[in-house]
Amino acid sequence: MNSKTAFYILKRILLAILTVWIVITVTFFVMHAVPGGPFMSEKAISPSAQAALEAKYGLDKPLFEQYITYLKDIVTKFDFGPSLKQRGRMVIDVILDGMKTSVKLGIIAAVIAGIFGIVLGAVAALRRNKIVDKIIMVITTAFVSMPSFIMGSLLLVLFAIRLGVLPANGAARGGLVLPIITLSLYPMAYITRLTRSSMLDVLGQDYIRTAKAKGVSGTKIIFGHALKNSLIPVITYFGPMLAYIVTGSLVVERIFAVPGIGRAFVSSMTNRDYPMIMGTTIVLAVLIVVMNLVSDILYKVVDPRINLE
Amino acid sequence: MDKKFTMHVDLDSFIPATEEEKAYMVQMRESSTFFRDGVKRLLKNRVATVSLIIIVLITLASLILPAIWPYSYENMLGVQPGKPVDSSYNNIAPFRYGETEKQRIANGEKVFPHVFGTDSAGRDYFIRVVYGTRISLAVGFFASIIVLIIGMTIGSISGYCGGAVDLVIMRIVDIIYSLPDMLMVILLASVLKLTMADALEGTALEKIGTNIISLFIVFGVLYWVSMSRLIRGQILSLKEQEYVLASRAAGSKGGWIIRKHLLPNSISVIIISTALQIPNAIFTESFLSFLGLGVNAPMPSLGSLASDALNGLSSYPYRMVIPAVVISLIVLSLNLFGDGLRDAFDPKLRN
Numbered sequence: 001m002n003s004k005t006a007f008y009i010l011k012r013i014l015l016a017i018l019t020v021w022i023v024i025t026v027t028f029f030v031m032h033a034v035p036g037g038p039f040m041s042e043k044a045i046s047p048s049a050q051a052a053l054e055a056k057y058g059l060d061k062p063l064f065e066q067y068i069t070y071l072k073d074i075v076t077k078f079d080f081g082p083s084l085k086q087r088g089r090m091v092i093d094v095i096l097d098g099m100k101t102s103v104k105l106g107i108i109a110a111v112i113a114g115i116f117g118i119v120l121g122a123v124a125a126l127r128r129n130k131i132v133d134k135i136i137m138v139i140t141t142a143f144v145s146m147p148s149f150i151m152g153s154l155l156l157v158l159f160a161i162r163l164g165v166l167p168a169n170g171a172a173r174g175g176l177v178l179p180i181i182t183l184s185l186y187p188m189a190y191i192t193r194l195t196r197s198s199m200l201d202v203l204g205q206d207y208i209r210t211a212k213a214k215g216v217s218g219t220k221i222i223f224g225h226a227l228k229n230s231l232i233p234v235i236t237y238f239g240p241m242l243a244y245i246v247t248g249s250l251v252v253e254r255i256f257a258v259p260g261i262g263r264a265f266v267s268s269m270t271n272r273d274y275p276m277i278m279g280t281t282i283v284l285a286v287l288i289v290v291m292n293l294v295s296d297i298l299y300k301v302v303d304p305r306i307n308l309e
Numbered sequence: 310m311d312k313k314f315t316m317h318v319d320l321d322s323f324i325p326a327t328e329e330e331k332a333y334m335v336q337m338r339e340s341s342t343f344f345r346d347g348v349k350r351l352l353k354n355r356v357a358t359v360s361l362i363i364i365v366l367i368t369l370a371s372l373i374l375p376a377i378w379p380y381s382y383e384n385m386l387g388v389q390p391g392k393p394v395d396s397s398y399n400n401i402a403p404f405r406y407g408e409t410e411k412q413r414i415a416n417g418e419k420v421f422p423h424v425f426g427t428d429s430a431g432r433d434y435f436i437r438v439v440y441g442t443r444i445s446l447a448v449g450f451f452a453s454i455i456v457l458i459i460g461m462t463i464g465s466i467s468g469y470c471g472g473a474v475d476l477v478i479m480r481i482v483d484i485i486y487s488l489p490d491m492l493m494v495i496l497l498a499s500v501l502k503l504t505m506a507d508a509l510e511g512t513a514l515e516k517i518g519t520n521i522i523s524l525f526i527v528f529g530v531l532y533w534v535s536m537s538r539l540i541r542g543q544i545l546s547l548k549e550q551e552y553v554l555a556s557r558a559a560g561s562k563g564g565w566i567i568r569k570h571l572l573p574n575s576i577s578v579i580i581i582s583t584a585l586q587i588p589n590a591i592f593t594e595s596f597l598s599f600l601g602l603g604v605n606a607p608m609p610s611l612g613s614l615a616s617d618a619l620n621g622l623s624s625y626p627y628r629m630v631i632p633a634v635v636i637s638l639i640v641l642s643l644n645l646f647g648d649g650l651r652d653a654f655d656p657k658l659r660n
Contacts, residue, residue: 026493
């Protein structure tokens with residue numbers, strides 16, 4: 001790694017930190033711009049009780065002071081304050097609870113998408129313009145243009161209601177199968193197309209011809225030369241894929257009633273649990289920013305030819 | 310006998326050509342403009358043409374059908390003024406009728422069929438889907454226009470001015486670009502919904518609904534960045550051209566050069582990315598509607614129809630399938646058409 005790469009990585013890390021800070025700030029001030037404050041939707045409470053509540057949650061202090069406290073608590077203690085609607089629970093505990101399911105869901109979906117996407121993409125590229133390639137391209141085009149909530153609902157109708165082979169409830173045994181399939185189809189289709197086009201690009205390169213001319217066997221060319229190099233663009237999709245899975249999990253967890261962080265986020269929005277909304281937004285945002293950072297850096301490290309700007 | 314030398318040229322062989330012969334010899338075809346060339350290439354692309362036809366058909370249907378259809382999207386058929394609610398109109402299966410309608414049919418009257426049945430509140434589902442399509446298309450279109458205007462203005466200023474202005478704008482773009490957009494969209498939409506409800510009351514904007522307006526605001530704030538990056542790149546390369554120098558030598562100001570020279574020359578990039586922005590916006594709108602942050606009830610959009618269908622999914626799966634198919638069809642054909650547009654008008658962009 002030369003100094004230019006190191007400088008680039010440093011710059012990207014700084015940008016990521018800046019982004020996280022902006023997310024926290026925007027979230028904080030946007031949530032506090034809502035008229036009425038968090039206790040307005042409650043049943044009528046006396047002014048003195050309201051004042052006591054506000055004092056308890058520190059809402060009576062000047063806004064900027066609240067902001068500093070909030071920021072300090074997050075950075076030093078990962079503390080997002082208490083949840084307003086789930087009495088007696090801290091936001092971070094609710095989030096960590098939901099994360100257990102969601103992370104499992106996301107990782108399995110990502111792995112499936114990666115493996116199937118790369119294999120299908122390679123097959124399509126090697127059988128270019130043959131019937132296999134065409135079928136793969138038609139199916140992936142359809143998957144790419146179908147919103148995740150529609151995919152999820154259709155799978156639910158088909159497998160859980162019509163055929164009855166898989167449970168519709170995500171909390172049931174085997175209930176994560178359908179959510180995982182739903183989440184993995186779009187990234188899988190995307191990776192397939194990415195791998196196909198980059199593989200076609202690589203197969204046209206001079207060094208592949210050289211290898212062929214030297215008499216290297218077909219399999220060795222594909223696995224030793226072509227596939228390895230054509231996976232570089234796929235690495236860049238790593239970050240966006242995670243972002244997709246995170247936001248996709250919001251609807252998928254709603255459809256299949258999976259007890260994860262996505263469902264916690266959506267329900268906190270409907271019942272106006274402000275600290276919950278802020279906490280989940282920030283945690284999910286940090287997740288996405290970090291994954292984007294990792295995939296960007298990985299991309300530059302894997303292929304040093306890539307121009308750093 | 311005036312015999313000629315062999316080398317002597319016989320002038321009789323060289324008569325002037327007739328007009329007809331001249332026309333025959335001209336190898337030139339009719340001159341073609343850039344636009345006509347592009348359209349020709351586009352029409353040759355069968356996938357893009359079919360997509361365009363589908364989009365046009367869907368758009369026309371969504372514009373015309375609500376005007377001629379005998380039912381309206383918000384009319385609950387079972388609710389008649391002065392009578393108790395007739396629940397036989399709720400959840401009618403496709404091509405079935407409610408109680409009073411059955412009587413009218415028995416009396417020999419003609420009743421217009423409920424093609425997709427009715428929903429749980431007794432509203433004709435077909436017209437709701439049609440109307441929802443109209444809303445979704447409109448949202449996609451206007452959101453793209455907003456993105457276009459903001460992105461174009463900022464991108465061209467950034468590209469043309471260069472230097473410190475460019476540096477500052479591009480850093481802002483970098484930051485917005487790295488924000489997790491969907492999360493920010495959800496956050497802003499949920500908050501703007503609460504904040505704007507009072508401010509809009511009584512104004513003309515109220516009918517559009519806070520959610521749609523917040524969606525537009527969100528698009529205006531977050532989604533212009535990729536458009537402005539694209540246009541900045543175009544402007545950066547175009548502004549080094551000789552005709553720009555000539556225009557500047559002739560005394561033109563920056564704004565004039567941008568409007569008259571730089572933007573018209575990057576028009577293909579602008580049109581293409583706007584076209585590809587529309588399905589993106591429709592996608593986002595349906596996503597937000599599905600989470601309950603979309604259009605205000607009783608107005609339907611394809612996303613909110615799908616979201617509502619989730620509750621009765623086991624009994625009425627077709628209510629989910631229909632908007633799902635329409636949405637996928639729209640997004641797919643817009644994407645394919647956008648790709649065709651790109652191939653036809655900007656072969657350089659192809660990769």
